[in-house]
Amino acid sequence: MSAPLRALDRRKDGRPAAPVRLLHLGLGNFFRAHAAWYTEHAPDAAAWGIAAFTGRSPAAAVALRAQDALYTLLVRGPDGARPEVVSSVSAVHTADDLVALRAYFASTDLAVVTATVTEAGYCRSSSGDLDTASPAVRRDIEALAADPVAGPVDTVPGRVVAGLLARRAAGAGALAIVSNDNLPDNGQVMARVVSGLAAAVDPTLLPWIEDSVSFVTTVVDRITPRTTDEDRAEVSRQLDVDDPEVVPTEQFTEWILAGDFPNGRPAWEGAGARFVRDVRPFEQRKLWLLNGAHSLMAYAGSIRGHETVAQAIGDPVVRGWVEEWWSCACAHLELPAAELDDYCTSLRTRFGNAAIRHLLAQIAADGSQKVPVRVVPVVRAGLEDGRVDPGATRPVAGWIAHLRGHGAPVTDVRADEVTDLSRGTTQEAVARVLTWLGVADERVARVVALQVADLEEFPST
Numbered sequence: 001m002s003a004p005l006r007a008l009d010r011r012k013d014g015r016p017a018a019p020v021r022l023l024h025l026g027l028g029n030f031f032r033a034h035a036a037w038y039t040e041h042a043p044d045a046a047a048w049g050i051a052a053f054t055g056r057s058p059a060a061a062v063a064l065r066a067q068d069a070l071y072t073l074l075v076r077g078p079d080g081a082r083p084e085v086v087s088s089v090s091a092v093h094t095a096d097d098l099v100a101l102r103a104y105f106a107s108t109d110l111a112v113v114t115a116t117v118t119e120a121g122y123c124r125s126s127s128g129d130l131d132t133a134s135p136a137v138r139r140d141i142e143a144l145a146a147d148p149v150a151g152p153v154d155t156v157p158g159r160v161v162a163g164l165l166a167r168r169a170a171g172a173g174a175l176a177i178v179s180n181d182n183l184p185d186n187g188q189v190m191a192r193v194v195s196g197l198a199a200a201v202d203p204t205l206l207p208w209i210e211d212s213v214s215f216v217t218t219v220v221d222r223i224t225p226r227t228t229d230e231d232r233a234e235v236s237r238q239l240d241v242d243d244p245e246v247v248p249t250e251q252f253t254e255w256i257l258a259g260d261f262p263n264g265r266p267a268w269e270g271a272g273a274r275f276v277r278d279v280r281p282f283e284q285r286k287l288w289l290l291n292g293a294h295s296l297m298a299y300a301g302s303i304r305g306h307e308t309v310a311q312a313i314g315d316p317v318v319r320g321w322v323e324e325w326w327s328c329a330c331a332h333l334e335l336p337a338a339e340l341d342d343y344c345t346s347l348r349t350r351f352g353n354a355a356i357r358h359l360l361a362q363i364a365a366d367g368s369q370k371v372p373v374r375v376v377p378v379v380r381a382g383l384e385d386g387r388v389d390p391g392a393t394r395p396v397a398g399w400i401a402h403l404r405g406h407g408a409p410v411t412d413v414r415a416d417e418v419t420d421l422s423r424g425t426t427q428e429a430v431a432r433v434l435t436w437l438g439v440a441d442e443r444v445a446r447v448v449a450l451q452v453a454d455l456e457e458f459p460s461t
């Protein structure tokens with residue numbers, strides 16, 4: 001009989017927990033493969049520990065605490081799977097541990113707050129401001145207005161404002177807040193919702209935020225799917241360790257940041273992060289070429305019966321659509337053509353990596369938050385040039401067909417609203433969705449309606 005597997009243990013597997021100077025909101029797989037990995041590989045890692053708070057699911061906190069906040073990153077490349085134990089998380093908390101959250105913010109040691117909370121976590125209305133109509137946002141505003149010191153908060157903007165109130169009260173000084181989500185100008189997105197909530201709770205916090213908080217904008221990239229039993233089995237085979245919290249990821253990784261860090265930061269550049277003045281050209285390249293193609297495959301590829309990105313890109317029809325999408329998107333990108341070519345070449349390999357089981361259904365989620373930022377700008381840029389390119393509109397058609405019940409199931413923070421838009425005849429659905437997306441145009445509607453009809457003819461599996 002083989003010996004029982006052992007759990008990860010800091011004394012045997014990791015380095016000592018570093019003092020907490022970073023706080024992270026959203027302890028999901030992406031954070032563990034990305035910001036935590038850069039912190040792990042920063043040359044000054046021993047001085048920069050992360051206190052990480054879970055999102056909605058507290059289970060990860062329990063499991064990670066049982067293994068001293070260590071976990072294995074399983075890098076799945078063409079030459080096999082390579083496990084690496086990551087030690088940069090020093091403390092793990094559940095999202096509802098607001099006492100700990102406020103205490104970290106109140107400490108002068110805290111220098112940087114990072115967040116990976118998905119597009120939906122920012123609680124924005126369609127105008128991009130804080131969604132004050134959301135009951136959760138209203139509850140947070142009331143709770144903090146009634147009790148700024150201990151009021152119970154739930155949303156991301158609510159948590160950040162609760163923390164900032166504690167920091168101001170403690171006189172703990174300036175810090176940086178870094179958004180690591182796939183949204184254009186994500187630093188400003190964070191600044192808007194945080195300021196919106198602060199204004200509703202205590203307007204005197206606004207000038208303090210202005211002076212003391214630097215909102216950093218980033219481009220983040222590393223394809224990180226959900227963990228499978230096969231990932232856990234691979235780690236037990238290779239390390240003889242039982243790690244329920246394994247995170248599978250690809251070799252490629254990128255982090256581009258713009259903004260100030262008034263209370264310092266890890267030397268992330270030592271791990272490959274890039275600090276630039278303006279992330280915009282990189283942001284559009286990544287959001288349009290990678291995320292836009294992902295959404296196209298998630299909708300149109302799942303309608304053609306595929307389950308994963310690697311399967312979808314292996315289908316010559318889907319591959320052709322992705323190539324068409326890329327040529328439309330590249331026409332509106334500012335970077336040199338050779339650089340864009342290289343980027344697409346690398347994406348072909350990354351998407352085709354069958355060792356990464358990236359589910360189309362996972363990517364399809366929250367299209368209401370994703371399609372407007374990763375697809376619509378390309379359609380709009382074409383219209384501005386007087387063109388309606390079917391290669392650019394197909395992801396929109398895929399989303400509409402998906403909302404109408406084809407392909408991956410609909411999971412969306414605004415599911416009721418967007419599925420309502422897609423009811424009725426194809427023409428009615430297309431007209432409503434295009435208006436909602438802000439690209440109501442008769443020529444676009446004609447092309448999209450044909451594409452939706454085409455996709456809907458594909459026999460459902």
Ligand code: CS2
Nearest residue numbers: 220221222223291294362363
């Ligand atoms: C994906 C992203 O789920 C999605 O919407 O497009 O999570 C994508 O995998 C990452 O942005 C890659 O960096």
